[in-house]
Amino acid sequence: xxxxxxxxxxxxxxxxxxxxxxxxxxxxxxxxxxxxxxxxxxxxxxxxxxxxxxxxxxxxxxxxxxxxxxxxxxxxxxxxxxxxxxxxxxxxxxxxxxxxxxxxxxxxxxxxxxxxxxxxxxxxxxxxxxxxxxxxxxxxxxxxxxxxxxxxxxxxxxxxxxxxxxxxxxxxxxxxxxxxxxxxxxxxxxxxxxxxxxxxxxxxxxxxxxxxxxxxxxxxxxxxxxxxxxxxxxxxxxxxxxxxxxxxxxxxxxxxxxxxxxxxxxxxxxxxxxxxxxxxxxxxxxxxxxxxxxxxxxxxxxxxxxxxxxxxxxxxxxxxxxxxxxxxxxxxxxxxxxxxxxxxxxxxxxxxxxxxxxxxxxxxxxxxxxxxxxxxxxxxxxxxxxxxxxxxxxxxxxxxxxxxxxxxxxxxxxxxxxxxxxxxxxxxxxxxxxxxxxxxxxxxxxxxxxxxxxxxxxxxxxxxxxxxxxxxxxxxxxxxxxxxxxxxxxxxxxxxxxxxxxxxxxxxxxxxxxxxxxxxxxxxxx
Numbered sequence: 235x236x237x238x239x240x241x242x243x244x245x246x247x248x249x250x251x252x253x254x255x256x257x258x259x260x261x262x263x264x265x266x267x268x269x270x271x272x273x274x275x276x277x278x279x280x281x282x283x284x285x286x287x288x289x290x291x292x293x294x295x296x297x298x299x300x301x302x303x304x305x306x307x308x309x310x311x312x313x314x315x316x317x318x319x320x321x322x323x324x325x326x327x328x329x330x331x332x333x334x335x336x337x338x339x340x341x342x343x344x345x346x347x348x349x350x351x352x353x354x355x356x357x358x359x360x361x362x363x364x365x366x367x368x369x370x371x372x373x374x375x376x377x378x379x380x381x382x383x384x385x386x387x388x389x390x391x392x393x394x395x396x397x398x399x400x401x402x403x404x405x406x407x408x409x410x411x412x413x414x415x416x417x418x419x420x421x422x423x424x425x426x427x428x429x430x431x432x433x434x435x436x437x438x439x440x441x442x443x444x445x446x447x448x449x450x451x452x453x454x455x456x457x458x459x460x461x462x463x464x465x466x467x468x469x470x471x472x473x474x475x476x477x478x479x480x481x482x483x484x485x486x487x488x489x490x491x492x493x494x495x496x497x498x499x500x501x502x503x504x505x506x507x508x509x510x511x512x513x514x515x516x517x518x519x520x521x522x523x524x525x526x527x528x529x530x531x532x533x534x535x536x537x538x539x540x541x542x543x544x545x546x547x548x549x550x551x552x553x554x555x556x557x558x559x560x561x562x563x564x565x566x567x568x569x570x571x572x573x574x575x576x577x578x579x580x581x582x583x584x585x586x587x588x589x590x591x592x593x594x595x596x597x598x599x600x601x602x603x604x605x606x607x608x609x610x611x612x613x614x615x616x617x618x619x620x621x622x623x624x625x626x627x628x629x630x631x632x633x634x635x636x637x638x639x640x641x642x643x644x645x646x647x648x649x650x651x652x653x654x655x656x657x658x659x660x661x662x663x664x665x666x667x668x669x670x671x672x673x674x675x676x677x678x679x680x681x682x683x684x685x686x687x688x689x690x691x692x693x694x695x696x697x698x699x700x701x702x703x704x705x706x707x708x709x710x711x712x713x714x715x716x717x718x719x720x721x722x723x724x725x726x727x728x729x730x731x732x733x734x735x736x737x738x739x740x741x742x743x744x745x746x747x748x749x750x751x752x753x754x755x756x757x758x759x760x
Contacts, residue, residue, distance in 0.1 A: 276364075277313040279371030284308060291355065292348045293375040299717035300382050301563055307413035315374045316416075318359075322423055327356065329425035340429055341387050341446060341480035341716050346715050347380040370490050378416070381428070383717060385412055389432040391487035391713045396724040398704070400684070401610075403539045404725035405490045439486045441689045446479045478687040481708050484606040485685050495649070497679045498542065500615075500636055502535050503686050503698040507615075507638060509647040520691060522648050526618070526629045526637040530701045533633045537684050541677035542609035545648055547663045547670040548594035549604040549616070553578070556632075558577060558590055594667050601662050603641045604630065606678045616681075617641040630701055636682070648678060 270456055274282075280573055287298040307316070317327050334349035343349070352373075359373045389410050395402055410432055419425045433439060453472045461682045464647060489496050492512075509521035528535035534622065545664045553562060566572045573579070592598050601617020611634070618637040623629060638644055649655035663670060686698045686705055700706065 236266055244672060254293065263397070274367050276315055276319075276367045276371050276374070279367045280308055280315070280375055281313045282362045283371055283375045286315075289372060289376045289379055291351070291372045292379060293345070293351065294348075294717075297379045297383070297717065299719045300379060300386060302376070302720070303386070303412045304378055307416055308375075310417060312414065315370070316420055317377050318370060318374050322420070326420055326425050329357070331378055332426065333429055334380055334384055337384060338450065339447060340390075340433065340443065341483040342384070342387060343715075346387075347384050348376065349380070349483060352376060352380060365573050381416065383429055385410075385415070385432045386717070387487075388429055389434070389487065390718065390723050391484050392715075392718065393484065393708065394718050395488040396722070398707055398711060399537065400485070400488060402488050402681075403490055405723060406725070409491065410726060426495040434486050434489070435491070436486055436489075438689055439483060439694070441693065442479050442483050442486070442687065443544075445481070445687075446476065446693050449476045449479065462748065475697055477709070481640065481705055482687040484708065484712070485683070489524075489681075492679060492681075493627075495676070495678075496651075497681065498615075498644075498648075499681045499683055500525060500527075500535075501688055501698075502537070502682060502684045503701050504688060504690075506690075506695070507636070507644070509644060511647075521643060522691060523644060524624050524629070524639040526623055526631050526634050528630060528634040528636075530630050534702050535615060535632070535634055535636060536611040538611055538613075538682050540609040540680050542605055542607040542648065542680050543647060543671060543674055544606040544676050545672045545674070546604040546606065547672070548667055549598065549600045550669060551592040551596055551599045553590040553592065562590065594669050601637075601641065601745065603642075603645055605638075605644065605680075607678075613682075615641075615644070617741050628699075628701070648674070651676065655683065 288295050289297060289300045301376075309315075317323060317330070331349065331353050333346045335344050335353065337344040337347060337349065354374060359370065362369055363369075381757060389412075396404075404577075412432070415428065415431060416425075419428050419431075433443070449472050453476065494512045496509070496511050496513075499510065500506070501508075505525055505527060507523045507525045509523075511518075562572070563579075569575075573590070576592060577595050577597050578590055581589050581591055583589055594602075597619060599618070601619055603617045605615040607614065613635045615636050615638055620637075621639075623631050623637075624639045642660060644663075645660050646657055649660065649672065650674065655672070684702070684704050686700050688696055688698070690696050
């Protein structure tokens with residue numbers, strides 16, 4: 235116990251502490267064991283607290299879902315104190331409290347981590363003797379639990395995305411070792427940098443964090459100053475924009491690390507697609523295309539991550555039974571020539587069933603090209619003959635799939651590393667009515683994302699309408715403060731990608747379709 239180093243307050247510090255004791259006497263009663271000697275050592279008390287997964291000094295006493303990281307940190311130190319037991323204690327504790335108090339800089343709430351309570355309790359802790367093991371251990375572990383929670387929330391997020399139907403791929407393993415990071419930061423005196431070390435390694439996230447600071451400053455400008463400097467227009471809806479930025483940062487935390495190389499991102503409320511190649515120079519223009527997404531009420535485009543594996547030129551469109559029953563059959567009853575006029579045909583299936591499909595051509599609902607990335611929702615990217623809808627500012631008109639305005643440009647991006655697929659060959663293939671499927675040599679990650687605050691090209695921060703109401707849903711989820719278990723964020727990657735029953739069919743020719751039995755669940759229509 236003799237090596238346990240405490241602060242040696244100056245006279246002014248004693249006066250300050252005495253003032254706090256007089257002013258907050260009632261508050262001090264919360265310390266049930268204040269200055270009461272304990273028969274156990276501090277390491278023993280720390281071990282006991284971690285085993286119980288409860289720290290009564292915290293507003294959220296139960297830390298079961300963070301106990302593994304907390305235990306790993308103390309186990310490596312033989313459960314000796316990390317914050318109260320070395321010469322850097324004063325600076326390290328101050329840095330932890332500063333990080334927690336400034337949680338708003340990361341779009342988080344300081345009080346979710348008991349920042350004020352820990353700050354207020356500190357003067358009493360500094361007066362305790364080394365034999366007050368229980369109280370010292372409680373404060374020691376409270377600091378660690380709060381810091382671990384804070385860093386975990388910055389890196390992984392505060393909500394299980396799958397609980398909100400935000401179907402991003404789970405990480406296959408922990409992407410950050412919090413216990414090792416904290417241990418190293420304590421040893422190096424770099425605790426103040428921990429938030430920046432664990433935040434998502436995405437330029438989009440860093441830009442949003444800086445924008446959040448700017449909007450916080452605007453929101454805090456006094457009303458008289460706003461009028462005098464003519465800043466009224468700049469701060470209009472600043473509160474709403476702060477909320478959109480915070481929600482955007484939360485969603486970015488859910489994303490696993492994207493692989494280097496090509497990737498395609500569709501931001502649903504922006505009605506835009508970005509095709510990115512990380513191997514190109516940073517100043518290379520990014521392909522940016524307008525898209526049409528699912529209708530807001532009944533046919534929302536799902537949020538998902540998948541791997542693009544095929545491109546179909548001149549695709550067939552197999553009409554789902556729901557569309558056949560609700561839309562086509564009434565038209566066919568009124569006009570027996572309707573199918574012929576729409577270039578549709580009735581096809582017999584192997585099991586004796588029937589299916590209506592639309593042949594390749596100018597009237598085909600999928601247009602002249604379709605990009606397939608097998609996924610449980612059965613959606614895909616495709617061309618469309620209805621070009622006029624791209625001129626609308628709000629473009630949620632599809633049945634769930636995503637229509638691309640200039641699909642030939644996307645085809646050039648997707649096939650640029652595919653041997654033999656030159657720009658001329660793509661253009662010539664699109665001029666025929668012959669169905670052709672290309673299997674990609676290297677699959678391309680596709681992300682259907684949803685964020686109402688997004689940095690577009692030229693570092694322009696743009697805000698969008700919450701067309702599906704996902705912002706409101708996420709806001710409601712964030713009010714339920716709690717620790718997300720790692721099991722909800724980290725899962726096993728499937729051994730091999732399989733095509734679910736309702737994924738769009740891959741049809742290189744008629745024979746394949748005849749051999750495949752009718753699917754139990756239909757894909758979402760274009």
